[in-house]
Amino acid sequence: MERRAALLLIFLLAACARQAPLLEDENITHHEDLSRFKLQSARGLRDGDHLTAQFLISDSSSILTLDLRFAVGSPTTLESGSWKWSRPGSLLQGAVSARSVTFLGGQDGPPSIGGTFELNGQGVSCRLTLPLTVLPRPFRPATSNP
Secondary structure (H helix, E strand, O other), rough: OOHHHHHHHHHHHHOOOOOOOOOEOOOOOOOOOOOOEEEEEEEEEEOOOEEEEEEEEEOOOOOEEEEEEOOOOOOOEEEEEEEEEEEEEEEEEEEEEEEEEEEEOOOOOOOOOOOOOOOEEOOOOEEEEEEEEEEEOOOOOOOOOO
16 A cells, blocks of 8 residues: 555656756846747658757747757767747847757657757857657758759
């Protein structure tokens, strides 16, 4: 009986635990509340030892788009990344760097990617904590014409 009560307590505490926000402003002089941002869509394509992914994150008034390319290995690393933030009256953009990357699967099913990333550029300094996310839809990045 005590064991069952302990398990119930653990589940209740886990359900009530406050999750870290997806996006946090790290700018010391101008702190912005980004807690309303949610992951709207994710898609990606694994091609051998590379994974290309795109994430759309929104708070209903602005859209943050991340384009990421990972080198799949042990460990999987962020090879390159960029972001565009379409806000009312402005378009901001910059580079993405990785603090940590988590990669699962991709051989027999869709790959999953997550981690902690830094978004920097144009006066923006944000931390993105991306939960492990399945990339169900193929994504082919737009090719630029020479």
